[in-house]
Amino acid sequence: MRITQGCFSFLPDLTDEQITAQVEYCLGRDWAIGVEYTDDPHPRNTYWEMWGNPMFDLRDAKGVMMELEDCRKAHPEAYIRLNAFDSTRGLETVTMSFIVNRPTVEPTFLMTRTEVAGRRMNYTLTARRT
Amino acid sequence: MSLDTAETAPPGDIDLRAEFESSGVAGVLADLDRELTGLKPVKARIRETAALLLVDRARRSLGLAQDTPTLHMCFTGNPGTGKTTVALKMAGLLHRLGYVRKGHLISVTRDDLVGQYIGHTAPKTKEILKKAMGGVLFIDEAYYLYRPDNERDYGQEAIEILLQVMENNRDDLVVILAGYADRMDLFFRSNPGFRSRIAHHIDFPDYSDAELLTISERMLEGQSYRLSAGARAAVTEYIALRRAQPHFANARSLRNALDRARLRQASRLFEAGGRVNAATLSTIEAEDIRASRVFSGGLDQERPHD
Numbered sequence: 001m002r003i004t005q006g007c008f009s010f011l012p013d014l015t016d017e018q019i020t021a022q023v024e025y026c027l028g029r030d031w032a033i034g035v036e037y038t039d040d041p042h043p044r045n046t047y048w049e050m051w052g053n054p055m056f057d058l059r060d061a062k063g064v065m066m067e068l069e070d071c072r073k074a075h076p077e078a079y080i081r082l083n084a085f086d087s088t089r090g091l092e093t094v095t096m097s098f099i100v101n102r103p104t105v106e107p108t109f110l111m112t113r114t115e116v117a118g119r120r121m122n123y124t125l126t127a128r129r130t
Numbered sequence: 131m132s133l134d135t136a137e138t139a140p141p142g143d144i145d146l147r148a149e150f151e152s153s154g155v156a157g158v159l160a161d162l163d164r165e166l167t168g169l170k171p172v173k174a175r176i177r178e179t180a181a182l183l184l185v186d187r188a189r190r191s192l193g194l195a196q197d198t199p200t201l202h203m204c205f206t207g208n209p210g211t212g213k214t215t216v217a218l219k220m221a222g223l224l225h226r227l228g229y230v231r232k233g234h235l236i237s238v239t240r241d242d243l244v245g246q247y248i249g250h251t252a253p254k255t256k257e258i259l260k261k262a263m264g265g266v267l268f269i270d271e272a273y274y275l276y277r278p279d280n281e282r283d284y285g286q287e288a289i290e291i292l293l294q295v296m297e298n299n300r301d302d303l304v305v306i307l308a309g310y311a312d313r314m315d316l317f318f319r320s321n322p323g324f325r326s327r328i329a330h331h332i333d334f335p336d337y338s339d340a341e342l343l344t345i346s347e348r349m350l351e352g353q354s355y356r357l358s359a360g361a362r363a364a365v366t367e368y369i370a371l372r373r374a375q376p377h378f379a380n381a382r383s384l385r386n387a388l389d390r391a392r393l394r395q396a397s398r399l400f401e402a403g404g405r406v407n408a409a410t411l412s413t414i415e416a417e418d419i420r421a422s423r424v425f426s427g428g429l430d431q432e433r434p435h436d
Binding site for chain 1: 144231232234253256259260261263264265302303
């Protein structure tokens with residue numbers, strides 16, 4: 001099942017050229033870019049692994065693309081996303097985030113319904129590699 | 131892009147003069163001529179390089195050449211001869227011509243590239259390279275990267291990464307190495323990979339006494355100071371004396387001397403007390419210069435204070 005989250009989630013996967021353009025946009029606004037990856041695509045998983053430190057003082061997107069290339073080489077079958085962090089005082093938050101790499105076979109999700117007290121229904125999503 | 135050029139200009143016809151003006155290269159070269167005293171051979175070389183790149187760009191727009199030319203450079207010369215300043219101008223020039231995307235200059239030395247322990251060097255060098263992407267990486271005193279006396283020195287690792295990036299990312303960044311001529315030669319002899327990847331060697335000559343005097347006056351002018359007639363004579367004498375003494379660093383020595391002269395001028399005015407006007411505040415007198423240790427035997431002499 002195709003995982004969608006972050007910006008551009010309803011578009012087809014971005015090409016490297018498009019990623020470069022997006023990164024240029026972020027750098028133009030003085031946002032710091034961080035590369036993160038995970039093999040657990042569950043939507044509630046907010047803790048992705050960091051690939052190196054966020055890059056705070058780059059001038060050109062090539063630096064990010066080099067890191068992304070390294071990360072892809074090391075984890076070709078992982079989800080990789082780029083986070084743009086806005087360090088403006090008072091904001092200090094991730095302002096943009098998009099997926100730039102996904103495994104060839106994406107997991108499907110199994111939904112388990114559990115009936116609890118008072119006929120209430122609890123739903124659990126479990127990622128399933130096929 | 132090919133469509134645009136086909137519509138605006140007949141193919142096979144490029145006005146080099148117009149390109150020269152419109153790309154802003156003319157402005158950079160004029161700046162260089164105006165702001166830097168002396169350095170005739172350097173200016174000539176930069177003019178040549180600019181012409182080469184301009185022609186190369188014209189050739190590429192006509193489809194006569196595809197490859198990015200090798201732009202890595204080596205600036206050799208004694209300290210204080212303007213290598214960093216010229217590198218800054220070069221970054222601007224390459225940016226105007228479209229050979230680097232951003233045109234910023236990252237100036238580093240060995241300490242910024244080489245790590246302290248095993249496994250520290252590669253990330254450190256990569257970090258700097260990432261910052262320099264799209265611009266110019268200026269490595270001052272590059273020969274310190276290679277320490278022939280210690281074969282386990284981490285500098286070698288930095289050199290290998292640099293060489294790889296210089297080859298693979300020619301479109302993304304330009305590396306300029308700088309240092310003393312003789313030690314750079316030694317460095318290149320022990321690292322033949324570098325020599326072959328560097329196309330432009332530019333040698334910075336020492337400034338003549340007259341040029342150094344012009345430079346000092348310009349430096350003072352920039353800070354709204356001026357030399358009195360006596361001080362001018364004193365500076366001329368100072369330059370001749372200072373040159374013969376050890377650790378002479380051309381324009382940099384002069385800048386330091388002038389900074390100290392300003393200090394002496396300030397304390398002289400303060401001691402004298404009374405009223406001052408713009409003229410006295412901005413004039414450096416002969417006595418401010420002549421108090422220098424250089425006139426009393428040089429730097430080897432015992433310092434009068436501390």
